[in-house]
Amino acid sequence: MSDALLETRDLTVRFGGHVAVDGVSCAFAPGQITTIVGPNGAGKTTYFNLISGQIAPSAGQVLLRGSAITRHSVAARCRAGLGRAFQLTNLFPDLTVFENLRLVVQSRRHRGFDLFSMASRQRYMSDEAAEVLARVRLSELADHKVSELSHGNQRKLEVAMLIALDPLVYMFDEPTAGMSVDEAPAVLELIAGLRGRADRTILLVEHKMDVIRNLADRIIVLHNGALAADGDPAEVMASDVVQEAYMGRAIEDV
Template sequence: MSDTAARPGKLETRDLTIRFGGHVAVNGVSCTFAPGTLTAIVGPNGAGKTTYFNLISGQLKASAGNVILNGRDITSLPASARTHAGLGRAFQLTSLFPNLSVMENVRLALQSRRQIGLDMWNVWSHHRDLIERAEQLLDSVALLSKRDVEAAALPHGDQRKLEVGLLMALDPDVYMFDEPTAGMSVDEVPVILDLIRALKARRDKTILLVEHKMDVVRELADRIIVLHNGTLMADGDPEKVIASPVVQQAYLGLAPVEENA
């Protein structure tokens, strides 16, 4: 399939690089992410995982290289334009409208997706289908009972769930989750993981996941890529990548096994 006919959700980075002064935070990373797959991006702290995410989603400008989405070079586009192009990002820290209610947050995301503006002639009561969809999304993230609560008043775990709800409202071709369960209680984690499982089961979305919990990675990932000092160190089947000596040493902190030991 040519780039011009790329299947929706196909994402590529080609020699993607960013330098901060003399420090190379991401060093020439080339990867292709296919629709219907979930790729976990792992590595030790400071490996460049979130920086790589920021380059893909447009929060940072690359020093070199390209980001290709659905056959289109989006390297020069700002983050907002990449979202409209089909790239969805859930942040490690929540990015909500804090003074709006839970329902209003989701409502705005649905508006953005369907490009519907609201004014005195175009009230929400005329878009019952959108209201029903917002209610469905809030129910899926276990927040329907808190629909009228201001986002700022939600506990951290509920803010993370709302952020995932906003991302689902945008319905992007590519979902990017940066430690989606960080700061959540043990009881809250299954809600997010079930949503990611459901997205994966659809087999029509490209999912990227930065995650430190290796049990989550083992269960969800079709593929693992490992970054270390901004460089792509390993890429492949989860069990093989996790078992490789270089990953055991660099990521898990284990001493390499000596031959003939």
């Protein structure tokens, strides 16, 4: 596991008598898209919350580039290189699409938050924001307030803002949820394009089987909070654990 960019070791969280995540150990290498699947209530989002710092574990560790970040705050993990779409890209509804994105670029470059003066004086920030907007096909909406956007376009903006943040670890929690058939491809293409970054890794929680098949280099399956399967997408997708989970039948204890 020495080449892992992100790693969890025996990661566990209990809520009263309920074990929501049960001793999950996984290492995530750079240059790879790992999709996390499982039935509702399997612990996928809770596992994401433990990694990103939304909740504290009862036991176990989270490591980034070999260093423990288990007790770090969400903000500290962000500075260290963890990026999660819905938690880090809170949209400002009264600002425009472009202003939201430029604010992220400015923050990443440690320029503070004087959005309207400093960012306007530094052309490269605006150019970078415009480039990301073009990549997610939101350029035509750049001057629209976020409050005017459809749900699908707000999700696209969230993904764009995570891309602009440029973390070491991208964490996407159902990035195409709420998007139409026409809106989703731009986001999926963008995520697929990140695979080529040899110094980045991507974690994806997703339920849509076509998305999983097209994007995943690796699949891990959670069931009752425990790691039930981990490996090559074709093999995992054909396993009894996945077949039973998605057919809605009871899964035997693993």
